[in-house]
Amino acid sequence: xxxxxxxxxxxxxxxxxxxxxxxxxxxxxxxxxxxxxxxxxxxxxxxxxxxxxxxxxxxxxxxxxxxxxxxxxxxxxxxxxxxxxxxxxxxxxxxxxxxxxxxxxxxxxxxxxxxxxxxxxxxxxxxxxxxxxxxxxxxxxxxxxxxxxxxxxxxxxxxxxxxxxxx
Numbered sequence: 001x002x003x004x005x006x007x008x009x010x011x012x013x014x015x016x017x018x019x020x021x022x023x024x025x026x027x028x029x030x031x032x033x034x035x036x037x038x039x040x041x042x043x044x045x046x047x048x049x050x051x052x053x054x055x056x057x058x059x060x061x062x063x064x065x066x067x068x069x070x071x072x073x074x075x076x077x078x079x080x081x082x083x084x085x086x087x088x089x090x091x092x093x094x095x096x097x098x099x100x101x102x103x104x105x106x107x108x109x110x111x112x113x114x115x116x117x118x119x120x121x122x123x124x125x126x127x128x129x130x131x132x133x134x135x136x137x138x139x140x141x142x143x144x145x146x147x148x149x150x151x152x153x154x155x156x157x158x159x160x161x162x163x164x165x166x167x
Contacts, residue, residue: 021100024107024108024111026108035093035097035111039122042086043090043121098138116145
């Protein structure tokens, strides 16, 4: 994704994944990890672009909102457009994960394991307003499957009559 700049190809590839997501059954462990890695790559790029945009805005505020000139203005617009593209890519990737979880959860244990082992990649965007709705379902699945099974209750203490009946 970083080498090709054709957003239509990337959008169509992500759309194909989204169209297939409701029918994912028996995903191979490598394929499951790759879906989570796709989200991770997109999230890191989004966070990097978002941070650069906020730093650029802070710099403009400190300088008294001086208008950018020539190349600097074009670079700022290009970064803003790239940020929007990665926002869309990230939402589509999250929708793919959500579709796979909501439609075929019982058929994809390797996908659940991949989510559990890489659950830390979802933390940076958990409270982000654009992605909170999509991450909510993922968090519920992680919470459900991430809980350790509760130990069985201890057996009641034996009384003397119960002890004699066992003999």
